[in-house]
Amino acid sequence: MSQTGIRRGRFRRSPLGSKWTPYIFLVPAMAYITIFQLVPLLQEIYLSFTKTSLLNPGRNVWVGFENYIATFQSESFQQTMLVTLVYVVVCVAGSVGIGLLVALLLNSRFPGRGIARALVTIPWAAPGIAVAVIAVWMLNAQYGVLSRFLSGLGVAVGEGGVLDDPNLALPAILITTVWQLFPFTAVVLLSALQSVPDELVEAAHVDGAGRWWTFRVVTWPVIRPTIGLIAVLMAIWSIRRFELIWLMTRGGPLGTTKTLVIDLYSQAFDSKQLGTAAAIGMVGIVISLIIVVGGRLVANAAERNS
Amino acid sequence: MKTRARFGVTFRVIAVLILLGIVVFPLYWMFVTALTSDEQLFSGTTQFLPDFSQIGIFAEALAQGDVLRWLLNSFIIATGTMAVTLALGIPLAYALSRFSFGGKVVVGIALLFTQMLPEALLVVPLFAIFRETGLLNSIPGLILADSAFVLPVVALILKGAFDGVPREVDEAARMDGARPGSVLLRILVPLITPSIAAAAVIAFFTAWNEYVFAVTFIYDKSLQPASVGVAGYIGEQDTSIQTIMAVALIFTLPAVAFYLFAQKYVIGGMTAGAVKG
Numbered sequence: 001m002s003q004t005g006i007r008r009g010r011f012r013r014s015p016l017g018s019k020w021t022p023y024i025f026l027v028p029a030m031a032y033i034t035i036f037q038l039v040p041l042l043q044e045i046y047l048s049f050t051k052t053s054l055l056n057p058g059r060n061v062w063v064g065f066e067n068y069i070a071t072f073q074s075e076s077f078q079q080t081m082l083v084t085l086v087y088v089v090v091c092v093a094g095s096v097g098i099g100l101l102v103a104l105l106l107n108s109r110f111p112g113r114g115i116a117r118a119l120v121t122i123p124w125a126a127p128g129i130a131v132a133v134i135a136v137w138m139l140n141a142q143y144g145v146l147s148r149f150l151s152g153l154g155v156a157v158g159e160g161g162v163l164d165d166p167n168l169a170l171p172a173i174l175i176t177t178v179w180q181l182f183p184f185t186a187v188v189l190l191s192a193l194q195s196v197p198d199e200l201v202e203a204a205h206v207d208g209a210g211r212w213w214t215f216r217v218v219t220w221p222v223i224r225p226t227i228g229l230i231a232v233l234m235a236i237w238s239i240r241r242f243e244l245i246w247l248m249t250r251g252g253p254l255g256t257t258k259t260l261v262i263d264l265y266s267q268a269f270d271s272k273q274l275g276t277a278a279a280i281g282m283v284g285i286v287i288s289l290i291i292v293v294g295g296r297l298v299a300n301a302a303e304r305n306s
Numbered sequence: 307m308k309t310r311a312r313f314g315v316t317f318r319v320i321a322v323l324i325l326l327g328i329v330v331f332p333l334y335w336m337f338v339t340a341l342t343s344d345e346q347l348f349s350g351t352t353q354f355l356p357d358f359s360q361i362g363i364f365a366e367a368l369a370q371g372d373v374l375r376w377l378l379n380s381f382i383i384a385t386g387t388m389a390v391t392l393a394l395g396i397p398l399a400y401a402l403s404r405f406s407f408g409g410k411v412v413v414g415i416a417l418l419f420t421q422m423l424p425e426a427l428l429v430v431p432l433f434a435i436f437r438e439t440g441l442l443n444s445i446p447g448l449i450l451a452d453s454a455f456v457l458p459v460v461a462l463i464l465k466g467a468f469d470g471v472p473r474e475v476d477e478a479a480r481m482d483g484a485r486p487g488s489v490l491l492r493i494l495v496p497l498i499t500p501s502i503a504a505a506a507v508i509a510f511f512t513a514w515n516e517y518v519f520a521v522t523f524i525y526d527k528s529l530q531p532a533s534v535g536v537a538g539y540i541g542e543q544d545t546s547i548q549t550i551m552a553v554a555l556i557f558t559l560p561a562v563a564f565y566l567f568a569q570k571y572v573i574g575g576m577t578a579g580a581v582k583g
Contacts, residue, residue: 021486022405025397029457030413032394036454037420040431047430054430102325110318118566121573122329125565127515129533130558134332136540137339137547145335145352183329187573240424243517247537265426269522274430281427288422 048278055272067279076255077263077280084239084259084287087174091238092231094178099185100227106186107193117190124183132247135176139163166256169249173257177244181237185230192226193219225299232295236288260284333558340364340551347547360548367552370545376532377556379445380514383531386449387513388506391460394453395505399464400490404476417458425455425518436523443525451523452513459512460505467501468494504571511561532557 048067050060071077106117123131138146141161150157155168162168196219204214242261245251251258251266258266260280268277339347340363341356368374402413432451433442441447475497476489484492495502517533524530536557539550565572 019407022401022407025401025405025486025490026407026413029394029398029461030416033416033420033454033457036432036450037423037428038416040428040435041423043431043434044427105318105321105325108318110315110322112319112322116322116326118569119326120329121565121569122333122562125511125562125569126333126558127511127533127561129515129517129537130336130554131332133536133540133550133554134336137551138332138335143347143547148352179328179332187569191573236422240422240426242424242426243537247517247540261424261426264424265429265518268426268430277430278427281424284424284427285422292418292422 044278044281047274048282050275052274053272054268054274060275063275067275068282071276071279071283076258079255080258080260080263080280083170083255083257086170087177087241087259088235088238090174091177091181091241092234094174095181095185095234096227096231098178098182099230100189100223102182102186103189103193106190117187121183121187123180124187126180128180128243129247131176131180132244135172135244136163136248139172160253163249164253166253169253169257173245173248176248177238177241180244181234185234188230189223189226192223196222224302228295228299228302232291235291239284239288239291260287333555333562336551336555336558340367340548340555342548344546344548363548363552364556367549367556370549370553372527372530372535373532373553373556375528376530376535379529380531380533380557383445383448383452383516383520384510384513386446387452387456388509390449390453391456391509392502392506395457395460395464396495396502397490398457398461399468400486400494402461402465403468404473404486417461420455420458425516429518429522432519433522442523443529445524445529448519448523448531449513451519452516453509455516456509456512460509463505463508464498464501467498471497500571504568507564507568507572511564514561 047060049062049064051063051066052060102120106113106120110116138144139162141147141157141159141164144161147157147161150162157168158165162172200218201214204218209217239259240261241259242265245257245259245262246265249257251262260283264277264280264284267273267280338354338356341358341360342353343357343360346353346357401407402410436442436447436451441450471494476493479489479493480486514531515533516531517537520531520534521537524534532553536550536554539545539553
C-alpha cells in the first residue's frame with residue numbers, strides 16, 4: 001500500500017489526472033442528455049400549465065392548474081386511468097408469472113435446451129411495428145387465422161373483428177403485449193435461477209423436501225430481488241408503451257384501449273391541445289416515479305426483514 | 307423412479323414445444339401468408355403450409371415503391387444512432403465506473419429518471435426545438451433524438467461491464483503514467499468488447515424499430531425509415547397482404563437474427579442495465 005502512495009504522487013502530476021478528469025468523460029454525454037431530454041421535459045412541464053395549440057405553439061396562455069383539473073374531472077380520463085391500470089397490472093403479472101414458469105421450465109434438463117433458450121427470445125427481438133402488423137392480420141375479421149380459431153371456439157366476434165369489439169380489443173392487446181414481454185422476464189429470471197446453488201437443491205431433496213417446498217425455501221429467496229426489479233422495469237415499460245397499441249387500435253373502440261400515452265399523443269396531435277397533453281404526460285411520469293420509489297422502499301424493507 | 311424421470315422429460319419436451327409454437331407462430335405466419343396464392347388466401351380455408359412457388363414475392367416486395375429506400379434510411383439512422391451512443395456512452399460509463407466525483411449521485415438519478423420518460427411526451431417539445439433548428443424532417447435530427455433515448459441504457463450496460471474488470475488492471479497502467487483516455491481506449495475497451503458489441507446491437511435495433519419520433523419528425527416520404535413504411539400498411543387497401551407480410555418479414559429478420567446471434571451478451575448487458583437501472 002505504501003508503494004501505491006508514492007505512485008499516486010506521480011500520477012497526480014500528470015496533466016489529466018486532476019479532479020477534473022472524470023468531467024472530461026462525463027460532460028459531453030450529460031450535456032447531450034440535458035439538451036435532448038431534460039430541457040424538453042422542463043418545457044413540457046411549463047406547457048402543462050398553459051393553453052397551447054399545436055397549430056400556434058408560440059402563443060402560450062398561462063392557466064395554472066386548469067389543465068390538470070379539467071383532465072382529472074373528465075370522465076374519459078377516468079376511463080383512461082382505469083385502462084392504464086389494467087394494462088400495467090396485467091402486463092406485469094402476466095410477463096412475470098409466465099416468465100417465471102418458462103424460466104423454471106428452461107432451467108430444467110431436456111434435449112435441445114440451448115436451441116429452445118435461444119428461440120424463446122424471438123418475440124422480444126421482433127420490432128413492435130412488425131408485431132402490430134402481424135397481430136392485426138391474424139385478427140382480421142374475415143381472413144385472420146386467430147379470428148377463425150376464435151369463431152371455431154364459439155366466441156362471438158362482431159362484424160368489424162376482434163379489434164373493433166369493445167369487449168375483445170383490450171384482451172387482444174394485452175395478450176400481444178404479454179407475448180412480447182414474457183420472454184425478456186423469462187431470460188432474466190433464467191440467469192437468476194442459474195445462481196441457485198445445485199448443492200442446496202440436492203440437500204433439500206435429500207432432506208425429503210418436495211418440489212414446491214424446495215422452490216419456496218431454496219429457489220425463491222435467491223430470485224426474489226430479481227423478480228422485484230423486473231416487475232418495476234416491466235411496469236415502467238408498460239406505462240411508456242406506445243406503438244403497439246397505437247397501431248392496433250389507436251385507443252379505440254370507444255376508448256377501451258386508450259392508455260395514458262395514447263391519450264397524450266392524440267391530445268397533442270389529433271386535438272392539438274399541447275397543454276392538456278403535457279398534463280397527462282406529467283401524470284404518467286408521477287406514476288412511474290411512485291412505482292420506482294415504492295419498489296425501492298419495498299425492496300429495502302424486505303432486505304431489512306430477512 | 308426411472309420411469310417417473312423419463313415421464314418428466316417427455317412432459318417437459320411437450321411443454322417446451324408448445325411454448326416454442328406460441329413464440330414462433332406469428333413469425334411463421336408472416337412467412338406462410340407471404341407465400342400463399344391469392345386463390346388460397348381468399349378461399350375461406352386456412353392454409354398452414356407455405357407455397358414455395360410463390361417465393362418470388364420477396365424480390366417483388368423489395369422492388370415495390372420505396373421499400374429499398376426505407377430499408378436504407380433505417381440502416382443509416384440505426385448506424386448513426388449506434389455511433390453517437392457509443393461515442394458518448396463509453397466515456398460516460400468509464401467516468402461512472404472508475405472515478406468518484408461530485409455530482410455522481412445526480413448523474414445516476416438522471417440516467418434512471420430518463421428511462422421513465424415516454425417518447426410520446428418528449429415528442430412535442432422536441433418537435434418545437436427541431437423546427438427552430440432546422441432538424442425537423444432530417445435524418446440527422448432523428449438520429450439525435452433516438453440516441454438520447456438509448457444513451458442511458460447503453461451507459462448503464464457499459465458501466466456494468468467496466469465494473470466487471472478488476473480495478474488493478476487499469477490502475478497499474480495509470481500509475482505508470484498513462485493518461486485516463488489512453489487507459490480507456492487501449493486497456494479497458496478491448497477487455498469489454500463483447501459488452502460494447504451488445505450495447506451496439508441494442509442501440510442499432512432500438513433505432514431500427516423506433517416509430518414515434520420517426521412518424522412525427524419525418525414527413526418527406528423519401529426520408530422515411532422502414533418502421534414508418536411498414537406501419538403505414540396497416541389499414542391500407544392498395545398493397546396485397548402477401549407483399550405487406552414479405553416487407554414486414556424483411557424488416558423483422560435482421561433484428562431477430564442479430565438478437566439471436568448476440569443474445570448471450572445482449573441479455574447479460576440488459577440484465578446488468580435492468581438491475582442497475
